[in-house]
Amino acid sequence: MQFVAGKIVRNEGHGEIFYRLEVAIPEPVEFTPGQFAMVSGWPGNDPLLPRPLAIFRAGAAPKGKGTAEFVYKVVGRGTALLSGMHPGERLSLTLPLGRGFDLGRDGRLYWLVGGGVGFSSVFPAAAALAGRRTEFEMFLGSRTREHLPPKEWTPGGSAPGRVHLCTEDGTAGYFGRVTEVVKERLAGLSAADVSRLMILSCGPREMLKEIAFAAAERGAEMQAALENHMACGFGVCWGCVVALRDGEKVAYRRVCKEGPVFDAREVVW
Amino acid sequence: MQFVAGKIVRNEGHGEIFYRLEVAIPEPVEFTPGQFAMVSGWPGNDPLLPRPLAIFRAGAAPKGKGTAEFVYKVVGRGTALLSGMHPGERLSLTLPLGRGFDLGRDGRLYWLVGGGVGFSSVFPAAAALAGRRTEFEMFLGSRTREHLPPKEWTPGGSAPGRVHLCTEDGTAGYFGRVTEVVKERLAGLSAADVSRLMILSCGPREMLKEIAFAAAERGAEMQAALENHMACGFGVCWGCVVALRDGEKVAYRRVCKEGPVFDAREVVW
């Protein structure tokens, strides 16, 4: 975890929905898929707080420097401001933050489920799995074809997993919500496969909840990357808590520290 | 006076000191040299208030539209933000505002005195005088050669006035402060010329004060463009007042409404 000064290398819109941001940082960072950064740097005190963005990629750059990449969607003032920034301008980053996906060991059957911009956490997981040639399938859901990530961003390399696209308006892939596809596939899975299954998911809370219930019903394991409003991102403000089951009781856990990835069975949905 | 949405046409730095900003506006505006605009448009509420900038030029653009030009120096957060904005981005402008220079009738001997970025009010006055072929001399003072306006900005056309440059470090023109030059010239002027003289000035308050005292001593007329912090710029907040002589008493007058150009003899310096 470090707080670094970054410089924008690129910040381009893709299909009016997603922006891809690459930032040069002083040295390379390692991260677990699902981990995130707190990003700020626009001038002035309004907006005041940094914004959490999943780390989409991170790597080495010439001369011992590093880069970090993000994918974001403009939803409000902070992301709008970010989208107006240009290469050469400065950003501050705290990264890597939180607990990412537990990608466990091989021999497991991985399903990666991303809804909306949730693919930004799911793709790095896919890349890691593909890198070690672990079997996975990926389910991506969005409202329309335009809200799907550009094809060239899909990770995989020499061993891409199978990718299922779903759009709510049927403009690409399966006509319907990604939850339907996942639930249907779950229902058809053998008990042996269910016991090998590990679902990694990121997306709107309603989507996560629906899949979590379906997974729980079949006894499948699932990790869900949650979101919440954050002030600090590194565990000191206690602002980002969600309710988790703690034995019989409920405990408030920080999305930025104990999460953002939680065991879906522990979440009080 | 109107409140309009503008679009940046250019916003370029000159020699690291001055920026020249051109904004496309819905229709052409007429202005008196010395009048100004309130400019805002950066995102967020911090900085909150618009910034006053003298109108450097204003003209017609194709299809009945207009343009307005400004010259500014980065001194704080607002101007820094402005300098980071790009062509195509939007600004809000209220203009033209205030009472500009009274350029009176012909037959007068005009001296135009600009200190620092004060040339932004003085050049339009020079352009207007040159346009009607009225005699004038211009005195421009700055710290160093780099702080003088780029040559190509100097107005004049077919009848440029004489221009005297002064730098405090002697890197261009007269080695010393512009006030010294003006005071020396004043001292040498015949009574007849003094009675024809009208000094138009804009610059740091200390400069204006020194020249005002020298002018008063010789009985020469002078108009001074003052600055003050402003919230509204169009006379409704009463925040920008300066003390003016009102008979025996002192009255507070709004720089944005009764000014920014005042008769130097009325100012309580």
Place this chain on the structure above:
Amino acid sequence: MVKPDLSVSLGSLRLKNPVMSASGTFGYGLEFAPFYDISRLGAVVVKGLSLAPTPGNPPGRIVETASGMLNAIGLQNIGVERFMADVAPQLEGAGAVFAANIYGRTAEEYEAVAERLSGLSSLAAIEVNASCPNVKEGGMAFGAAPEGIQRLTERVRKATDKPVWVKLSPNVSDIASVAAAAEASGADAVSLINTIVGMAVDHRTRRPKLSNTTGGLSGPAIKPVALRMVWEVCRRVKIPVIGIGGIQTAADALEFLLVGAAAVQVGTANFRNPRACVEILEGIEAFLREERLSGIAEYRGGLLL
């Protein structure tokens, strides 16, 4: 679709919509005529008027702060006589509904200004500034405690037949009690908040940035505080509450209506955007249409707890 009903009641006074200008940020109203037809507003509230013209504080009157500003204007104004002779007829001529914000150095002066203004048939209401933090005599002597407000409100109430709005200070421990005192003393409405006392200094010159040392904080920075106070007061009093503080957009104005305000006033926002009031008005109407609401009445006070 039928046009949503934007009209609101402030006691006996019916306004065509809930958007007013806040005193001191709108001059005498006429200054905004170049930007839009000021008769479109629910009401124009003019700069605070005193018995005699007042010169105000020396320069060093405003400072920008994070998402806000401090002012220490010191209530510079032309006085009630010139307002009645020169300004009021023009506001009438413009078709504007207008209210006068007043202050005095003593309760007697408040009374005198209120009495004098009562003769102005076109005047919609008198707003009593019991909360200006920038002059010793700006009402804070009255506004800081329920007893002071009671005394002041009773006197102004007796001095005029016009609706009396009492404008409250946020610089108190319990604004709801102060509002309740105004209600009990015959106020037709309370308006809040006035500015929060603040200060700015220059760490290099080591001097205060305002000639008056302290000033009143306004703008978006104070909106959360204003909204909380309006909510607290709405739960306490039955008279209409006029919400003020940091309102810049229709969404902001709707927030105040949602927690129970009967109307709103827009202040500092007029400085950056001279069209702020009408844009807020248009935004409120658009929102009501979008949500298919019949009017303000169906939305107001509808906070779900």
Place this chain on the structure above:
Amino acid sequence: MVKPDLSVSLGSLRLKNPVMSASGTFGYGLEFAPFYDISRLGAVVVKGLSLAPTPGNPPGRIVETASGMLNAIGLQNIGVERFMADVAPQLEGAGAVFAANIYGRTAEEYEAVAERLSGLSSLAAIEVNASCPNVKEGGMAFGAAPEGIQRLTERVRKATDKPVWVKLSPNVSDIASVAAAAEASGADAVSLINTIVGMAVDHRTRRPKLSNTTGGLSGPAIKPVALRMVWEVCRRVKIPVIGIGGIQTAADALEFLLVGAAAVQVGTANFRNPRACVEILEGIEAFLREERLSGIAEYRGGLLL
């Protein structure tokens, strides 16, 4: 040039510099170790501690506002026992000077926490949170009036030999009187301000944005109010005043010192910039050098009126 003397006195306690973290914005201090050596700070003030661990409020705990934020954390904390067993030794190990911020539901609980902490030899001071706006029992019952503060301060004073700092609420009519009451009751210092009560609602969903409906406003938005209150209190009491509220830069910190604060605490700024405290510290030192001042003492309280 000689290094300027950054040390400051808070009564009998001498700190190597005036920069502390503000409670609740710095966790238990150790979380900042990855960013810098926390022993460099004047003191680390840890998250508010209660007798028993406290779960805090349900989610919907923070909202961003214009140049500020509202929080309604509800004082979630691990309790005094775990703090003493697990955290304090680590803070000692890190070489940090640290103070504990405490609160209780009753005066007895405050007393008990203070007593328990007194056994911690490495503890520099106890800061009594008499002003948390986010839990019914967060001290506001005490903090709103001089009498309450007096009662609370006297009890905590008797319960411990540690320096006692009383943290004051800005949600009062006259903070200087409350500070004077703390002084008279034996406080070694007062710290101010805590957050200002605010509220945020969503005009579409018609719901409050915080589970607790209201929350505490912090950040640059409140700096002018904090600065004014610190100035008022400095003119009234003789005990040291710790300035808090919206401090983000060395210039901000210097402003508080200029109006008379003996030290400062940095809160919300830690969220956007985890290195805020040390950067402020370095900035203060650079400023003193630039102005050729021998130390803080030569600058503090030097406001020119």
